[in-house]
Amino acid sequence: MARVRVESFSLSLDGFGAGVDQSLQNPLGVHGSDLHQWFIGTRTFRRMVLRQQDGSTGLDEEFAQRGFQNIGAWILGRNMFGPVRGAWPDESWKGWWGDEPPYHVPVFVLTHHARPSLAMKGGTVFHFVTGGADEALARAREAAAGKDVRIGGGPHTIRQYLQAKAIDELHLAISPVLLGAGERLLEGVNLRELGYHCVRTAASEKATHVILAKEGD
């Protein structure tokens, strides 16, 4: 059975999944990129996002890599796709990632504002879903054709799917930084009550990696 996974989701020590004031200059909010120090040095990040051939190969790389394994479709909240709010002024914004985004599969973007699908180089196709989280998941499952669906974020999108009990497994990476303010991933979410428990932890110098899974999964 295909699974729904959250992967490589970075959290600060104080529980924030993103900083405040997301903008074109700060896609992850102010200080948000501090969260991802464990990730940006890895071979997977260097290869998938920067198309470089170098990068680290230790524990951080192991976790970075698993995030892309057996993924048939992604779901992103609109703010992960870009800084544009409200109706799309035009179709010029094509994501943060340039001509060839690192997904290489269909990506379903949750938005209240319809827009034609957008095929990018390398197999990524952005679909803009206005029917809500359930519709996005149904379409992503179908597009994934038996592979897993990865929920990319942000925090609000992950919470929606947690509360719908749709997520089978989460990999969180707790980074040794304090954000102080921002969006708390688990605000108002009782993971224990939803049936999750911690099945693995492993720490590198740059992050403590945690795998949470649902009982029975």
Next chain:
Amino acid sequence: MARVRVESFSLSLDGFGAGVDQSLQNPLGVHGSDLHQWFIGTRTFRRMVLRQQDGSTGLDEEFAQRGFQNIGAWILGRNMFGPVRGAWPDESWKGWWGDEPPYHVPVFVLTHHARPSLAMKGGTVFHFVTGGADEALARAREAAAGKDVRIGGGPHTIRQYLQAKAIDELHLAISPVLLGAGERLLEGVNLRELGYHCVRTAASEKATHVILAKEGD
């Protein structure tokens, strides 16, 4: 200069410093003791709390031990002293720890209800402070006579002293458990704005240890 420290404060992955429904049976709230698995196997815990001579000696022990080094006085919120709420019905409750508590120095208990000081075996003296957090800290500093003051908790007490910028250093131990509900240590506290940053992390199998310090400290 004597410092004010939080030591061995355990947090769940979802940020809770104690479970819900503290009671005589569950001094740390429901499931709260899961938080302290890293601590209860250590030589320090076995020796200080259970007066046994065994226990582990690895990284967890290193952090358990430092929590008792150079401490001249403690401050506890009332709920850490016991489950009694409101006015003291009598003076029979003498803490969770039996005749000889593991403090061996003066301990200042924050309460709204006056009560005579209570001298225990082994040098622990409980003083009940009704004048608030500032008064407790002033008295603890004086009693510590140049050594450090340890803020034992709970979460509410630590937040009070954080917001007063009174705490120099915090050791948090993030345990691989989900509590789902309870008291969030950092609710409404912006550690970054208060000047804290992470100066060390180290992980054992049972916890990720984190040291936070104030800038300039």
